[in-house]
Amino acid sequence: MANPxxxxxxxxxIVKKMMFVMRKAPHGTINxxxxxxxxxxxxxxxQDLSAVFLDDGVYAIxxxxxxxxxxxxxxxxxxxxxxGYGIEKIYVEKExxxxxxxxxxxxxxxxxxxxxxxxxxxxxxxxxxxxF
Amino acid sequence: xxxxxNKSPFLFGHxxxxxxxxxxxxxxxxxxxxxxxxSKGTSYEKKLKEALGKFEIYAxxxxxxxxxxxxxxxxxxxxxxxxxxxxAEKHNVAPWI
Amino acid sequence: MGVKLxxxxxxxxxxxxxxxxxxxxxxxxxxxEKGHEVSGVFLYNDGVNxxxxxxxxxxxxxxxxxxxxxxxQEKGIDIVVCIAAGKRRGLIDDNLIKGTRISxxxxxTDLAISTDRLVTFGD
Numbered sequence: 440m441a442n443p444x445x446x447x448x449x450x451x452x453i454v455k456k457m458m459f460v461m462r463k464a465p466h467g468t469i470n471x472x473x474x475x476x477x478x479x480x481x482x483x484x485x486q487d488l489s490a491v492f493l494d495d496g497v498y499a500i501x502x503x504x505x506x507x508x509x510x511x512x513x514x515x516x517x518x519x520x521x522x523g524y525g526i527e528k529i530y531v532e533k534e535x536x537x538x539x540x541x542x543x544x545x546x547x548x549x550x551x552x553x554x555x556x557x558x559x560x561x562x563x564x565x566x567x568x569x570x571f
Numbered sequence: 572x573x574x575x576x577n578k579s580p581f582l583f584g585h586x587x588x589x590x591x592x593x594x595x596x597x598x599x600x601x602x603x604x605x606x607x608x609x610s611k612g613t614s615y616e617k618k619l620k621e622a623l624g625k626f627e628i629y630a631x632x633x634x635x636x637x638x639x640x641x642x643x644x645x646x647x648x649x650x651x652x653x654x655x656x657x658x659a660e661k662h663n664v665a666p667w668i
Numbered sequence: 669m670g671v672k673l674x675x676x677x678x679x680x681x682x683x684x685x686x687x688x689x690x691x692x693x694x695x696x697x698x699x700x701e702k703g704h705e706v707s708g709v710f711l712y713n714d715g716v717n718x719x720x721x722x723x724x725x726x727x728x729x730x731x732x733x734x735x736x737x738x739x740x741q742e743k744g745i746d747i748v749v750c751i752a753a754g755k756r757r758g759l760i761d762d763n764l765i766k767g768t769r770i771s772x773x774x775x776x777t778d779l780a781i782s783t784d785r786l787v788t789f790g791d
């Protein structure tokens with residue numbers, strides 16, 4: 440974990456709006472997992488953070504994942520800690536969910552469902568977008 | 572915001588997805604295999620032309636050249652890496668990778 | 669010329685397999701040539717493989733790792749390999765190209781905070 444003293448020195452009270460744009464499915468690639476690791480570190484800095492799950496990204500926070508038999512550690516439930524880490528603004532794009540036959544009941548954390556135009560609006564407000 | 576798309580539209584849905592999230596006048600820069608979307612005479616041409624009515628679409632010249640794409644759909648602006656930097660200077664980057 | 673900006677670059681793919689390392693390199697050079705600052709390059713996911721000193725491509729191919737190493741040394745650009753991603757993939761201090769260093773994701777956060785633009789290349 441990052442050293443809090445270092446953080447205070449280096450970030451100089453600049454607060455940026457940063458959004459994690461999660462578009463990739465879990466397990467097939469490491470993207471959502473290493474994305475989650477970035478979230479957990481960036482969350483230690485006082486920035487204005489949010490995450491949006493869209494396209495296959497919604498699969499990253501789908502309930503019932505059990506990768507034991509493929510020999511991979513389950514990280515999906517770790518997404519649940521995000522609000523506690525200060526990433527409270529978590530959005531899911533409506534059509535991405537619907538196209539995959541999912542509803543918010545299928546997701547393992549509480550999210551705000553937004554449509555595409557809202558996602559665009561949110562993205563435009565950001566200083567930094569992290570794609571995973 | 573500048574969207575960058577680096578996948579062929581024939582094999583991947585990245586450009587289709589990007590076109591749904593970009594709003595009017597947003598610049599979209601096709602790089603790497605993304606430039607195949609700018610090529611004339613393909614089944615994607617119609618879709619790209621429709622998109623040109625709504626967005627500014629750019630293609631990275633060195634990537635077109637590398638792939639031997641000489642014939643580019645009218646209205647697509649060709650930029651070099653310096654042009655890519657200019658676009659990124661004006662806009663925050665949304666990598667639709 | 670226009671305003672001088674600070675760019676940060678994030679690379680998520682390894683060299684050779686995917687073009688993103690070459691794209692990122694060409695972008696960095698173009699930004700420098702236009703008088704911008706490239707404050708740092710952060711290597712994450714398979715992007716850490718851009719910093720391995722074990723690369724030995726055929727003579728008629730470009731040497732991506734060497735290009736990064738030269739850029740770091742000649743232009744003083746801070747190229748950082750993520751420690752967690754690097755360890756997963758066998759990237760440690762002993763097999764790191766010259767001019768680069770290993771550090772944590774805090775460095776990526778600092779880069780995102782301190783630059784005007786973070787530009788990501790990957791697959």
